[in-house]
Amino acid sequence: MSGPASPGTSVFPRLEPLLGSVQKPIQYVGGELNATVKDWDCGAAAEPAGPTVRWALMYPDAYEVGLPNQGVQILYEVLNEVDWILAERTYAVWPDLEAVMREHGIPQFTVDDHRPVGDFDVLGVSFSTELGYTNLLTALDLAGVPLHARDRTDAHPIVLAGGHAAFNPEPIADFIDAAVLGDGEEVVLKISEVVREWKGEDEPGGRDGLLLRLAASGAVYVPKFYDVSYGADGAIERVAPNRPGVPWRVVKHTLMDLDAWPYPKKPLVPLAETVHERFSVEIFRGCTRGCRFCQAGMITRPVRERSITTIGDMVDNGIKQTGFEEVGLLSLSSADHTEIGDVAKGLADRYEGSHVSLSLPSTRVDAFNITLANEFSRNGRRSGLTFAPEGGSERMRKVINKMVTEEDLIRTVATAYSHGWRQVKLYFMCGLPTETDEDVLEIADLAKKVIAKGREVSGHNDIRCTVSIGGFVPKPHTPFQWAAQLDWETTDRRLQQLRDSVRADKKFGRAIGFRYHDGRPGIIEGLLSRGDRRVGAVIEQVWRDGGRFDGWSEHFSYDRWVAACETALAGTGVDLDWFTTRERDFDEVLPWDHLDSGLDRDWLWEDWQDAIDPDSTVEVEDCRWTPCYDCGVCPEMGTEIQIGPTGQKLLPLSVV
């Protein structure tokens, strides 16, 4: 009989014969263009020779969603560039493969070299949405890693959460060893150094010794080094470190000078179908527009642009490395780049007549100009244009600090329709603070005006407008972190009324498409976004009851979550409504108050008060173009806004 396999041994010989029985087996085989496989002991051959630090990087969703994720791709490359670090990727396996793996005793594996995830030093999981939490539990369980951090031994990897959801990791505090706040590029290297040093010294203090070093270095937040106490009303009374050397507040990481970090340099080309089949270049990070609902904008401050020349080089290199024919220019609001006009024109000139097309995924109504859209469509097809006014009425847009007037919007779409576009998509949110039925019904009026204007300026009747609506979920580290979330019944009723109002209109109804999801998943996202450590028991219960892939409507079960809340929160004095539809006051200790995104709590509170005060005339401008309004981030983090214009132009590279 053969003994146990040595660490890092591929499970592929056992996995491969079983893949024929599952759907889309290609997603599990790895070997993508630009993937990296390194020697398990690459540290021994490094300079200086020493221990290898091994990372399994997980995106907790299916391959088709996880592979294109920029965060994972960037860290995968940054880590693998170091000769003593080995990084491989792992994704959530579909329930059919999960069953097969359980039956045959195959552990959670990486797709690069099919190594057992449990053999790595660190399992780094990037959460862009909280609905991936149950998939983390599946991966841990399949990997043979105890679900609870407290049950792990020195033999198990450090489970590390990152991504936007890690700005409140309390609901998963039981399941992770640590969380990283903010940009990962530099801190993953710092963590790796701490791990290497600790391994090189023969692992003093074992697992806790390592976690203590990591916590003391400021690199990560280690939940178990903090005690949380609750008051009689169910709210948190205090969060305090429970050992010396651990900081009271854990600070986010901010990468300055994006030009020095032009990753991914070798983007992965998926083997199986994925949600985005393009090469993406992040043209800037951060946003200071100040939309009060937007967690991404708040936690990624300040704005840091990539220069036009670095963008040009990255596009050129990315196309050569991948063969992709579509390039997306990513950011939270891409048209806000100080040199976006020159970027668009330069790239359009460069790739004119080739197969390369350009896209600008997020466009603000007021930053849009038609020259830009024309440049982007010069070399490709004219797909729809998407604008996000977010609030249906002018009053709502003032509440959320997204000051797009109806006039702006109509003027913008008129220009688009008159330049040959036939289809415009408008994105809104329902359930925003102070919203009434009338605010939502105004969306219908707006859509009708858009169609009327489109018909007028284009002279065509086949103009279309799609109204897409999402339910608003209050998020940590935003001015709306204190807000009551709207119950799903009211959300659904308002959206039903809106749909009826659109459909009843004979003149415009057929020209307006209407897309919305029901309000229930939003309530669970709300629970997981603003929950505290007590929510961990709910997540575990849902997972034990079969919860998987909660971000997918066909897998999500609201009833399962409600039932789990009832059992897992019994006796705590708090429930699903308490976490979601309840407004908080200023004095309440929020579960993430000890995690420092740089935003000044008083500033957030004042902004929240301005939002809900009907008489307030305060409009928060973008600090890129106006003086600093003291949100707190730059002085707290020692950062500054980095924007152009650089005045440079893109040169044509060669005739394509």
Ligand code: SF4
């Ligand atoms: S501190 Fe000032 S300059 Fe920095 S992001 Fe906040 S408002 Fe802008």
